[in-house]
Amino acid sequence: MLLIGAFYCLVPIVWIFVAASKSRADLFSTFTFRPGTSLLDNVRDLFAYNDGVYGQWALNSLLYAGVGALLCTLISAAAGYAFSRYSFPGRNAIFYLILAGVLLPAMTLAIPQYIIMAKLGMVGSYWSVLLPGLISPFAIYLARIYADASVPSSIIESARIDGASEYRIFATIGLPMMLPGMVTIFMLQFVGAWNNFLLPYIMLADEDKYPINLGLYTVLTRGSGEPALYGIAIVGTAVSIIPLVALLLFLQRFWRLDMISGGLRG
Template identity: 55%
Template sequence: MTAVTAGRRMGGAHAAPARRRMAVLPTAALVIGALYCVVPTLWIVIAATKSSAELFSTETYLPSLSGGLADNVRELSSYSGGVFWHWMLNSFLYAAVGGLAASAVSACAGYAIAKYEFHGRRLIFNGILAGVLLPQIVLAIPQYLLLSKVGLNNSYASIILPQLFNPYGIYLCRIYAAASVPDSVLEAGRMDGASEFRLFRSVGLRLMGPGLVTVFLLQFIVIWNNFLLPFVMVTSDDKFPLTVGLYSMLRHGANEAALYSLVITGTLLSVIPVIALFLSLQRYWRIDLVTGALK
């Protein structure tokens, strides 16, 4: 008995270092992934502090101390009559309006699929799941052809309308409505004489609030970073979002190297609204609202 126990202890002692070595692998993978994300961002932050002359003549990861960032921001603001800030405003308009509208559509569709029994519900939900798997790049040309038929190409609506139906947002709202909106609360509201729309507005939307914030944030970022759809739909400079506008500057920069610094500075400035949105909306993420409603 003693020998068996000692053998087990020795086996466990030999297995512990092996487990520790195996535990290092996930940590190393996370560190590599973090570096993959952080290093390009760090390069943009450092490169934005350099003038066009310093960009290619100084060490890559050493920032400039000559006030190049302020000069780049001033030059970017004066470029082509301040068109950069017009692009920034366009991006915010597309992302804010499109994100809010898509969140509203997703909330209505997800709530209906989760809380009502009707013929074809499973088929509709399976179709939405198929839409999640469909690459958006496949839809860009058909959407352009459809909108051009009705004369909406090269307009603000041509960017916003294709974003209204978000299969992934509907999927999230369906899952969140099923988990966070109790049927007992809805039945109590029906017994009190509340209409279905009143239940959705006063009960469903309130309990789905954290999920809707997530849907809006994801859709805002998707529209903010979208390049292909506005590149296909819009041809006028005054309707460009930041992605297409900075790309047009980069194309001109092939013949004018001074624009490289402005494009890098514009890329850095384009990240600030997304960071601000994350910080301002994180306080709305709550998971215990159902408990409060039931009480």
């Protein structure tokens, strides 16, 4: 079953990279998994399209996904740690209220978020895409679960006895122990923000602020009159997958270290 699932997921990705290597004539005349010889020319055409706007889209996606995921991870880690290690009135009620947000589809929140951004005068700015993604109920839930499992209360109490402040305890003890969980949260948020289409589509009107997926959508809509643009969209899609694969390969070392440290503690 795992092999079938892997085959189902990988075949479209393989086809995208194969299609990205074909010339326009081969792309529309045949359907095979045999690579072509026009990859470099296609990549050159991609980054030359519309005065290199694809590079701007890539930088925008890195901003929305990278900065947004990093800030969301820090906020979620702080919130999850607080829910896990502090007792305060209404803690469980607030946590369950946040957890209920997991059940709400992102589509139902898009219009209220647009109205709020419009009232704040931020529609059309980078902030209109960044701010709504900083709070993630699911990320806060994961952070609390990981804090419960990885941050012993005895160590926190020992640090308090030694006179450490709560902020220092969180920064020097809580965060390092929660690092593998934070990596997971960062990865999930990065992928979600990188692939987010609906929110930028609603918030942004300036093409120079588009992320990659929204930019490629505009290319596809113009492709009905210019079939050559379909090739540019396919190459752009293939290039947009590379940062996600590279990020996953880079971050997996933190999961491996966590498994090793868990075995040593055992």
